[in-house]
Amino acid sequence: MSTSFIRDRPYLAKERASDITMPKLVICPLCGGFLWRPIACTTCETPFCKSCIKNWKAERTEPIPCPENCTEFIERKCPAGYLYALSELKLTCLNKSHGCNETLPYNNLETHEESCNYRLKTCPGCRTEIIRMEFDEHCAQCPLFLLTCPECNTSYQRQYAGEHNDTVCLRIQLRQLQDNHTQHQQEANERITPLEDQIRSLRQLVESLKNVQIDTQ
Known part of the structure; x- marks a missing residue:
């Protein structure tokens, strides 16, 4: 299967280093870029980028063949020689x-x-x-950046900050209080209803006991 989808996006492109003294030790056979977080095949000891092998395995069924034509890819740690060669690289x-x-x-x-x-x-x-x-300075001036009012917790873009005056803020707080009151009333009603049912049942039980006493007299 073609690996062009990987070669289009190597994590460490070769252009990022000007002097490559040992290219065979530092280049991933799959993406064509420098090895990144490399792992290797146990059989042939060829190293690959960890992400490249993950993509390779995702498109194949078990047993997963090695990209270098070993019967099966069995992961091992990257040999020390490759890691040393990588450590000598200077990258932009x-x-x-x-x-x-x-x-x-x-x-x-x-x-x-x-x-x-x-x-x-x-x-x-x-x-x-x-x-x-420049990120913090930009966010401090961006007209589309969301601000939050500390009084009513309403969010609005900075460009509309002038419209969120004291009157608007107080109206929002009043509506929030009304909504909270309504919610608390609903919750109270939900707790009261089963209590009323219990009281009704107890009254019925008391009436039944009274009737039993009358019948036995």
Whole structure:
């Protein structure tokens, strides 16, 4: 089966390193990019990206063949030689196109990219992708960002903040009080009804006992 669906989206594209001294030790045969979180085949010891093998296995039935034509893929830890070759790589940050100029050792890449100031974050208001270092400033000004009134807990976009004045807020609080009162009244009625049924049953029982006493006199 073709693996072009994987090759279109390698996690670590080869373009992110300028000098590859041992390509056979660091390239995933499935995605064509650098190995990421690699695991290997027990039989041939060929390493693959963990996510690539997961996709490979998802489209096949048991027993799962190895991509390198071993009868069956049985997972093992990636051999140390491959891990050493990977540790020697220097890679550009994933966020280079957004402004990050860092070049990092392979083993430091994940930690850096998780905290990189050029990592994109999506504004919950306008849904625009903003680099991390400008995210808070953007959200503080975005007209579509949702604000919540501390008095009535109503949410509204920043652009409509001027319409949520004291009068509107008090009307909302009044409606909330009325709704709460109605809800509490319904809950009280639900508790009262079975009590009334019990009282009715007890009265009937008392009347029955009175009738029994009259009949025995």
